[in-house]
Amino acid sequence: MTDQTAYIGEIQKNQSRKSAKQNKYFKSEAKKTLFSGDNLYKAVISHLICGMVSSSFLYMAFYVPDLCYIFFGDFLSQLSVGFISTVVRVILYVLSSFFFFAFSFGIYTLASDMKSEPDREPGAPSPSSMARMLDPLKSFYSFGRTLAVFLILAAELTVSVLPSVFVFLFADAAGLDKFSAVTVEIICVLCSAFACAFFLSLLVPLPYVIKEDERVGAFTAYKKSAKAALCGVWRVYALMFSFIPLLLLSAVTCGILFFAFVYPYMSIALSKVGEYLYYIENPERRHINE
Numbered sequence: 001m002t003d004q005t006a007y008i009g010e011i012q013k014n015q016s017r018k019s020a021k022q023n024k025y026f027k028s029e030a031k032k033t034l035f036s037g038d039n040l041y042k043a044v045i046s047h048l049i050c051g052m053v054s055s056s057f058l059y060m061a062f063y064v065p066d067l068c069y070i071f072f073g074d075f076l077s078q079l080s081v082g083f084i085s086t087v088v089r090v091i092l093y094v095l096s097s098f099f100f101f102a103f104s105f106g107i108y109t110l111a112s113d114m115k116s117e118p119d120r121e122p123g124a125p126s127p128s129s130m131a132r133m134l135d136p137l138k139s140f141y142s143f144g145r146t147l148a149v150f151l152i153l154a155a156e157l158t159v160s161v162l163p164s165v166f167v168f169l170f171a172d173a174a175g176l177d178k179f180s181a182v183t184v185e186i187i188c189v190l191c192s193a194f195a196c197a198f199f200l201s202l203l204v205p206l207p208y209v210i211k212e213d214e215r216v217g218a219f220t221a222y223k224k225s226a227k228a229a230l231c232g233v234w235r236v237y238a239l240m241f242s243f244i245p246l247l248l249l250s251a252v253t254c255g256i257l258f259f260a261f262v263y264p265y266m267s268i269a270l271s272k273v274g275e276y277l278y279y280i281e282n283p284e285r286r287h288i289n290e
Contacts, residue, residue, distance in 0.1 A: 247262060
């Protein structure tokens with residue numbers, strides 16, 4: 001599928017709602033891929049592993065205060081124990097965030113390898129293909145690149161969220177009435193969500209950049225990914241927001257539907273968009289790969 005795709009039965013120059021039709025195509029291909037061969041099994045298991053690894057750090061952080069008082073309470077002051085507890089919890093929160101990012105990116109890389117026709121070469125998944133989810137951590141170089149991209153993304157998301165935090169802390173002190181304060185808070189939250197989605201969108205083509213050059217540096221890979229994503233960032237936005245009904249339904253099912261279907265479905269759909277954007281920006285790469 002290229003940027004000049006003409007839909008059957010329509011004159012290309014008269015096509016309307018092209019982005020909506022493209023996203024429908026991406027989601028259709030993602031669903032077909034998800035239910036091909038053993039892709040669903042691999043996608044669900046890999047997402048569960050990601051959730052368990054990252055949540056294990058959160059679980060440990062929950063019990064840190066009690067453990068600190070058990071080990072240090074007899075010979076340190078309460079203030080010192082509280083300080084140690086805070087430091088350890090922050091470290092665990094950071095580790096949880098990093099491993100969630102690393103495994104999520106690994107799962108996304110695995111999703112980009114999945115094909116809708118797994119019984120035909122190229123793309124027939126091997127029994128070890130789930131190891132692709134460990135690609136961001138498979139070597140010291142990959143680990144360093146993943147860490148650098150994580151820090152870039154963390155800085156971007158922090159800058160996106162800080163205005164909302166500032167507004168929530170000081171909206172009442174500004175002397176606004178309740179309705180105005182709530183309105184400003186809602187607007188700030190929406191703007192922060194929009195900015196966070198934008199920075200996440202810039203990473204959508206990243207696995208395809210790394211596939212072309214396994215030794216590419218973090219900043220170069222990020223720059224190439226962002227350049228490709230900016231060609232169609234609104235397509236990524238539209239695709240992300242189209243999953244909101246399913247995400248709300250996942251909340252009703254206490255997250256069961258999220259891990260069993262929605263999260264894998266989203267990962268594969270975004271990988272389809274990432275592939276599309278990367279090859280639109282680098283058409284010569286598609287020719288080389290073919």
